[in-house]
Amino acid sequence: MQKAIRELSIRGVILGALITVVFTASNVYLGLKIGLTFASSIPATVISMAALRALGGSSILENNLVQTQASAAGTLSCVFATIPGLVMIGFWSGFPYWQSFLITLCGGATGVLFTIPLRRALVTHSELPYPEGVACAEILRAASPEGNGNALRALVQGSAVAAIVTFLSTGLRVIRDGWSATFGIGASLFRVEGSFSLALIGTGYLVGLSGGIAMLAGVAIGWWVAVPWLSALSLHPAGLSPDAFATALWVHKIRFMGAGTIAVAAIWTVAALFRPVVRGLREAFSRKHRHTALETDRDLPPVVMNALLAVIVVALGLVFTSFLWPITAHDRLLMAMVALGIGACLFIGFLVASACGYMAGIIGSSSSPISGISIISVVTLCLVLLALETVHLVPDSMTESGQHGAIAFILFVLTALTGSAAISNDNLQDLKTGQLVGATPWKQEVVLLVGCVAGALVIPPVLNVLYNAYGFVGAMPRPSMDVSRALPAPQPGLMVDIARGILRHDLDWTMILVGAALGMGLIVADRLLRAKGLALPPLAVGMGIYLPADVSVTIALGAVLARLFDPTRRRKTSGDGTHESDREDGRGTMIASGFIVGESLIGVLIATISGLSGHADLMAVSLPNPAGTILGLIVFLACLVWFATQLRRAR
Secondary structure, eight states, rough: OOOOOOOHHHHHHHHHHHHHHHHHHHHHHHHHSSSSOOOOOHHHHHHHHHHHHSSSSSOOHHHHHHHHHHHHHHHHHGGTTTTTHHHHTTTSSSSOOHHHHHHOOOOOOHHHHHHHHHIIIIIOOOOOHHHHHHHHHHHHHHSSSTTHHHHHHHHHHHHHHHHHHHHIIIIIIIOOEEEEEEEEEEEEEEEEEOOOOHHHHHHHHHOOOOHHHHHHHOOOOOIIIHHHHHHSOOOOTTTOHHHHHHHHIIIIIIHHHHHHHHHHHHHHHHTTHHHHHHHHHHTOOHHHHHHHOOOGGGGOOOHHHHHHHHHHHHHHHHHHHHHHHTTOOHHHHHHHHHHHHIIIIIIHHHHHHHHHHHHHHHHHHTSOOOHHHHHHHHHHHHHHHHHHTTTTTHHHHHHHHHHHHHHHHHHHHHHHHHHHHHHHHHHHHHHHHHHTTTOOOHHHHHHHHHHHHHHHHHHHHHHHHHHHHOTHHHHHHHHTSSSSSOOHHHHHHHHHHHHHHTTTOOOOOOHHHHHHHHHHHHHHHHHHTTTTTTTOOHHHHHHHHSSHHHHHHEEEEEHHHHHHHOOOEEEEEOTTTTTTEEEESSSSHHHHHHHHHHHHHHHHHHHHHHHHSSSSTTTOOOTTHHHHHHHHHEEEEEEEEHHHHHHHTTO
């Protein structure tokens, strides 16, 4: 009799919860400090693999469930982009535990439920590349007892190279982590830049040429068309360098254009996914399909899903009521606001989850612009609230004092939406990994929910510790604190500014509308190109506009390298028109995955040291420019040459 393979286990759940604490704390700190986080799936895979091997008796499926749980909890920390705004506007003086816990948990749990029908539409019946999901699967396979020794060596080599480069650039800072050049032609400013990140090179390899070129097209639109045009028309502020002026235009203008493009492209993408999603829902709730489906294609039973949804709706109703209770009259208008919050979490939440899942399928979780989706969500929520104001369904107390209560409620609802989007973004990568290694979907969905609980338990105390230790820019817990050490919290500040601008009727809509028009044009262009066997995914172009140019350029470089030097790759067109590659030899995939592993693990290590010490530059020796940039370029080019050589050897 064949021995059952260990998959869902108590020790795995406990190990996942322990990894959660480190990842969540690190991501919250990094997010508030620099506005960026690390994707936790791959480092969770490596850490759980090592821990389970030490315990003995582990399997590839058990390891997969541990990383699924830990990565879900680490990803839920993306609520750092919204909930600190409540402290920054003075609505809260700290982070009330139960309200913070429940809104975070409910947002994450809705994201898990949304991934169930989306799994069928975006994973089972789709050929999106899912770079990080594929990388996780390759790591799990290589490290299993039946794994390929050569593949494991390639993974270790790629990890070691990326770890060394990342430690030199991010830890010691003896080399720069990128390059940038801003120059003018007449009154117009242009910028070219790139990153020395090997993880982005690995992502580009896994993404493929179509997605990489689309992102590069977004960079061209943003930095080689829009910024030069705006800089030529705008008055250059005295005392501001050309580089700073160009950056300000991108931050305050071009990113909003990118958000508009992403919004239109996301709506188009969700519309295009309507049939697959409906088919996925029909299969998920079909009794016949549940009885005939293989174990590797079974989701949580409908009765469990419905019960969970009912519990989430009740919990959302309670948490929204408790939030509004002190600031509004206890009448029908309170109930209208509670209904608005619940409806937003269910309907807007499903739309943003679909868009984020699709974006993760194109370029991975690390580069997926969650903050762009948050911008779209906050704009939508504010417009709905303004519409309700016109029919007198918003309490007067919420619109007093410059819409103070309304802004706070928008940020609170937005926290749930951000959690839902972030979880969907990460979970579909995990479900893709599970599909590739033969995992059981319903068991993954269980540990995803457990991961949401673990993350939601940790996030409020971490936020309180960081706030009381450092404070946020513009919001210090004690007058005597050192303002220079305050955490910048860039995303919450941006969300506050957008909500305040819309509700007070002083937001400049121009760039958002320009981006929306551009998105419509890109959709038409993409349809015309697909008729000729080509593709220019509008969502990927929008991400190229919105994301920092060095990210998109480096991803595109990785895609081009794969195309030029990997002889085992062949383009094919999937059912939805995207292009991906058949890999007859896994060496390139394993090295690319190793690049992501090495950089991610060192990122976790440095973030943990920074969080414990309170200093982001504790190990820095900082080689000055231009020496740091030149040395960084030499190291980066040497790594690319080595990678290209390894790809050719894969023949």
